[in-house]
Amino acid sequence: MLTTFDDDEYVGRALGAGAIGYLLKNLPSAELAAAVRLARAGVAQLDAAVARRLAAGLSRPAAPAPAPAPAPALSALTERETDVLRLIATGSTNREIAGRIFLSEGTVKNHISRVLSRLGLRDRTHAAIYARDHGLL
Structure with a gap:
């Protein structure tokens, strides 16, 4: 140039x-x-x-990289949302989750949406990985 x-x-x-x-x-x-x-x-x-x-x-030594933003904590979830996350991590379907915790399938879907949103996750797979990494299994 x-x-x-x-x-x-x-x-x-x-x-x-x-x-x-x-x-x-x-x-x-x-x-x-x-x-x-x-x-x-x-x-x-x-x-x-x-x-x-x-x-x-x-x-010159490189400037240290900024620390990554901390992942949202499980404490951001309600007890019910934590239960749903744990069941997602076991591979349960929405219908199975609904049957185990006595909710409608629609309510389970709502809980899953809130879990994903609150934890900044993209999908059920990421939710399952998050649950495993944070000791819910």
């Missing part, structure tokens, strides 16, 4: 998008021609100042 922007953000974007080099337009024409030939041959080309900054950045 040939540019006037001597900015690390632009460098990162260009290289991340697949540019094989990053050169500034103030480069003497003979050096520019040589750099283009080398880039065409697949040899990466970086402006000297850009290369120094990249190298300096690599030698």
